[in-house]
Amino acid sequence: MLKIINGTIITPGEIIHGGSIVIDNGKIVALSNAPIDLPCEEVIDARGLYVAPGFIDMHVHGGGGYDFMDGTVEAFLGIAETHVRYGTTAMYPTTLTSEVSDLFATLDSYKEANRQNSRGAQLMGMHLEGPYFALSQRGAQDPKYIRNPDPAEYEKILDYSDDIVRWSAAPELPGAIEFGRYVRSKGKVLALAHTDAVYEEVLEGFNNGYTLATHFYSAMSGVTRRNAFRYAGAIEAGYLIDEMDVEAIADGIHLPAPLLKLICKIKGPDRVALVTDAMRGAGMPEGESILGNIHTGLKVIIEDGVAKLPDRSGFAGSVATADRLVRTMINDAGVPLQEAVKMMTQNPARIMGVNATKGELAAGKDADIVLFDAQVNIRMTMVAGDIKHRVEIEDRIPG
Incomplete structure (x- = not known):
């Protein structure tokens, strides 16, 4: 004792x-x-x-010089050991768009790493981010892997591994509603991400299982025009659908203080989950890095506390750690300590269905x-x- x-x-x-x-x-x-x-x-x-309570990161790609898409046990263990130093006790390793063979290699490594993990944050199950995205909202995701949902593919993937617990996709794509129903039928958490959907499409997605907004604001449509008519986008839908949960990369850069305040004001402390969305540069010095697989990934630059595309035209990933998220919510967004902690613990536990034991x-x-x-x-x-x-x-x- x-x-x-x-x-x-x-x-x-x-x-x-x-x-x-x-x-x-x-x-x-x-x-x-x-x-x-x-x-x-x-x-x-x-x-x-x-x-x-220990911090629960339900969307994380890497840290300590490793990325889960490296597809090695060493990478999984290295990331878990890096983030545990910053208060993360449970994490959901997250993939990027890739070939199915690379995804299977990552899933195989997860299973073995989970057996070996004794020094890092607990590995709670895999989160697949993509490849079913809107090309126009791909962000730093590799466009050559982006495609529409294919039952022959996603059924094969879900049959391959029972370690998959969450999948993020764009609900407006052809076949995305059927995909969502299938994912939910398997008991997985379903989220909308990298989407150009308008409100009506998001609402249909929500009614078919897309109950979480992945990295709210990032790679997500806002108010738009179609044939001269104005439509509310995925961001507005996230606000209007009261029961929809939203992720916030609260590093103060992806979401500056005014947006963090707006999210909290509208969604309230019960519907916001803080996520690092961290790539391999988390916990590492600034400089050149790689997003995704160490051999085939995208070269990026880490500076100003964030990863940027090589031409500095946009962000290419977060280098946040969980403690930084809580600190930013308190200092920049003016959120009370208890609420900031809740967004990093109790809310992720509820969303991921582990609140009986964690959070x-x-x-x-x-x-x-x-x-x-x-x-x-x-x-x-x-x-x-x-x-x-x-x-x-x-x-x-x-x-």
């Missing part, structure tokens, strides 16, 4: 000062605003640091826990009761 004492514990209902948590066999067994009299092998004195600090939940200071600098990361990252905990009271 392990005990955390003197923590400023963040729960959905309140912030508990001087609280204690007891962990046994990877689970939280007790939580109190007072000392807990149970014998424990180890006691961690939080010394007033914030104690929060909040409560008895019976997994002991996925982070300790951080008032500036959201991560001091300790624990996954299922096992400390994966820890730095010296000094006397510091959150201010």
Whole structure:
């Protein structure tokens, strides 16, 4: 058994000062605003640091110099170990558009990495981003792989691996509604992404399972004209459909402060999930990098805290880490601490259907826990009761 004492514990209902948590066999067994009299092998004195649920990143491509599309076990383990240093305790490895053979290699590597992973964030299942996108909204995705949904292909992919838990696609494409119904019938989370859909097309997609907006605003239509008539786009649909959840790359660059404030004002704290959407440059120095497979991917430049296309005409991916997202929401968007944490923990857990065991600090939940200071600098990361990252905990009271 392990005990955390003197923590400023963040729960959905309140912030508990001087609280204690007891962990046994990877689970939280007790939580109190007072000392807990149970014998424990180890006691961690939080010394007033914030104690929060582990961060859940439901859309991440890479970090630490690796990309999941490298298709190697080393890449999966390296990314998991990189992001655990920044408070991520659970992640959903995300693909890019590719050949099916490359996708299968990545899925094979995931399975083996999941068996070997002992030092990084927990791998929760694969998120397929593409290849069924609107070419006009491809962003940095490789256009030669973008295509319309084909039942012979997507049924084969879903049959190949039971590790796929989410798929993002454009709902307006020919065959996309049938694709969505099939994905949902398999119990997978379905999201709209890289889409040129107008409101009516998004609404039809929502009614057929597209209940999440992938990286809201990025690679997504806004108000547009067709044959002189003005139409609301996917962004407006995301706002108008109350029950639709939205992802926010809250690095302060993909979404600057005014847009983060607008998203929170309209959608509210219960419908926003923070995601890094990080590529291999996360946790790495600025300079040249590669988006996607290390051998065949797109050369990019990392500067100003973001990845850019070589001609600097647009963004080519995020280099954010989970702590940066929470920090940005608090400092730039003016979101209260509890709400920012909820967007990085409880909301992703609900969206991905793992809220029975993850997303909040409560008895019976997994002991996925982070300790951080008032500036959201991560001091300790624990996954299922096992400390994966820890730095010296000094006397510091959150201010």
